[in-house]
Amino acid sequence: MSDHQRFAVVTGASSGIGVAYAERLAARGYHLILVARRRERLEETARNIRAKTNVTVEIVTADLGDSNDLSRVATLIEGREDIDLLVNNAGLGALGLTAQVSAAALDNLIKINVQALTRLTHAALPGFLRRDRGTIINIASIIALMPTPTGAGYSGSKAYVLNFTRSLQMELANTKVKVQAVLPGPVRTEFFEASGLKQAPFPDELFMTPEELVDTALTALDQDELICLPALQDLSAWTAYEAARGELIRALTQSGRPAARYAKRVG
Numbered sequence: 466m467s468d469h470q471r472f473a474v475v476t477g478a479s480s481g482i483g484v485a486y487a488e489r490l491a492a493r494g495y496h497l498i499l500v501a502r503r504r505e506r507l508e509e510t511a512r513n514i515r516a517k518t519n520v521t522v523e524i525v526t527a528d529l530g531d532s533n534d535l536s537r538v539a540t541l542i543e544g545r546e547d548i549d550l551l552v553n554n555a556g557l558g559a560l561g562l563t564a565q566v567s568a569a570a571l572d573n574l575i576k577i578n579v580q581a582l583t584r585l586t587h588a589a590l591p592g593f594l595r596r597d598r599g600t601i602i603n604i605a606s607i608i609a610l611m612p613t614p615t616g617a618g619y620s621g622s623k624a625y626v627l628n629f630t631r632s633l634q635m636e637l638a639n640t641k642v643k644v645q646a647v648l649p650g651p652v653r654t655e656f657f658e659a660s661g662l663k664q665a666p667f668p669d670e671l672f673m674t675p676e677e678l679v680d681t682a683l684t685a686l687d688q689d690e691l692i693c694l695p696a697l698q699d700l701s702a703w704t705a706y707e708a709a710r711g712e713l714i715r716a717l718t719q720s721g722r723p724a725a726r727y728a729k730r731v732g
């Protein structure tokens with residue numbers, strides 16, 4: 466199949482990082498299937514891309530928190546032989562002190578950040594494996610490594626995205642199918658507003674633009690960097706973290722005996 470017949474599915478393509486992925490992937494020659502709830506915003510993204518490129522842009526209006534809509538998108542992905550790339554980008558924060566966040570907001574966060582990402586990945590994998598080709602990009606966050614108050618559900622969901630992706634990378638190691646986790650720091654989008662905050666809890670200088678983030682993450686993908694920490698200047702901090710994680714795993718798998726510090730004290 467020539468490059469010109471490849472389709473990329475981008476979820477959350479109605480704003481922010483998803484729009485930037487759609488634009489950058491179109492510039493790389495991908496045809497697009499754009500997914501989100503706000504049809505007029507998807508149409509705006511599609512119009513802008515069609516004005517600049519010759520790619521085909523399809524729009525799928527779907528609430529990924531709705532099980533029928535999610536199944537519809539999953540079935541579309543399962544049934545298309547021409548999809549080569551899935552960007553699981555749709556997500557939200559439901560930020561605030563956990564006891565003060567509504568149960569509905571937390572449910573919705575898990576449905577979008579965890580359940581939809583998992584279901585769409587599961588839908589894409591069999592075809593990708595059959596064709597021994599294809600890439601899944603899962604948008605996590607630095608918060609996956611950095612639990613914070615006022616973001617307990619969010620940081621839990623992004624830690625899921627990171628571990629889910631890492632486990633898949635191990636499963637897919639002997640195939641040509643790639644799965645990348647991208648861990649952005651703060652990015653200037655509608656995210657914080659959509660998550661219920663009036664002001665982002667980060668200083669201005671920590672923010673990237675969505676375009677900078679996506680260009681960085683796609684360059685990382687080109688370089689086969691499958692865990693992308695876009696603003697990490699010196700990779701040695703990550704290397705040291707990974708080495709320490711390896712040491713901990715070795716120590717955790719030495720024996721099944723309860724550790725001595727938990728032995729019941731007599732007397």
Ligand SMILES: NC(=O)c1ccc[n+]([C@@H]2O[C@H](COP(=O)([O-])OP(=O)(O)OC[C@H]3O[C@@H](n4cnc5c(N)ncnc54)[C@H](OP(=O)(O)O)[C@@H]3O)[C@@H](O)[C@H]2O)c1
Pocket residue numbers: 476477478479480481482483500501502503504506527528529530554555556557558577604605606607648649650651652653654655656657659
């Ligand atoms: N901005 C940051 O600082 C930052 C940092 C780290 C990670 N991230 C991650 O980056 C991803 C994109 O966020 P963003 O910053 O671009 O925020 P954003 O501008 O708020 O975009 C979120 C996107 O998700 C879509 N979405 C939300 N709920 C949905 C639903 N029920 N069904 C379908 N689509 C839904 C929205 O589309 P509709 O509203 O039209 O449905 C929108 O296109 C998220 O996964 C976020 O966690 C963001």
